[in-house]
Amino acid sequence: MSEDSPVYRVRARPDKKNPAGHSEGPAVNQVAVLPSRIFFDPRIGPAPLRVFGLLASVADHDGYRYVHVRWLAECLGxxxxxxxxxxxxxxxxxxxxxxxxxxxGTNRQGVNRYRIVLDGVIPEEGRQDA
Structure with missing residues (x-):
C-alpha cells in the first residue's frame, strides 16, 4: 500500500447502548464485508463509507439489522x-x-430495518422511491 492510499477506519464506541436491542456497540474487532464498488464510487465519501461499514458490521447473515439513527450517531461521533x-x-x-x-396501534415510526445491498440488486419488496 502506498503512502498516498487512503485508509478508512470505522471508529466505534463499544460502550454505547443500542436502543434497537444490541446490548452494546459493535466490537472493535468485528468484521464487515463491503462491496468493492463502494470504494470506487465518487458519490461516496469517507463519512458515508463509515456509516455503511458500521451497518455492514452489525448486519445479520442476510444483510439485515434494526438500528436507531441515534445509535449510529453515537458510535461514529x-x-x-x-x-x-x-x-x-x-x-x-x-x-x-x-x-x-x-x-x-399508532402511526408513530419506530426503529428502521436496514438491508445491506452487496450485489447491487435491490429486491422488489425492498424497493423504495427516494
Whole structure:
C-alpha cells in the first residue's frame, strides 16, 4: 500500500447502548464485508463509507439489522442530521434499503430495518422511491 492510499477506519464506541436491542456497540474487532464498488464510487465519501461499514458490521447473515439513527450517531461521533444525510445518500445510490417500522396501534415510526445491498440488486419488496 502506498503512502498516498487512503485508509478508512470505522471508529466505534463499544460502550454505547443500542436502543434497537444490541446490548452494546459493535466490537472493535468485528468484521464487515463491503462491496468493492463502494470504494470506487465518487458519490461516496469517507463519512458515508463509515456509516455503511458500521451497518455492514452489525448486519445479520442476510444483510439485515434494526438500528436507531441515534445509535449510529453515537458510535461514529456524528450528528443525527449527518447520519440521516449519509443514510439518504446510501439509499439513493443503492447500497442500502430502509424498511420503516411503526409502533403497534399508532402511526408513530419506530426503529428502521436496514438491508445491506452487496450485489447491487435491490429486491422488489425492498424497493423504495427516494
Amino acid at each position: 456524528l450528528s443525527l442530521r449527518s447520519i440521516q444525510r449519509h443514510l439518504s445518500l446510501l439509499r439513493a445510490t443503492g447500497y442500502i434499503v430502509t424498511d420503516p417500522t411503526f409502533e403497534e
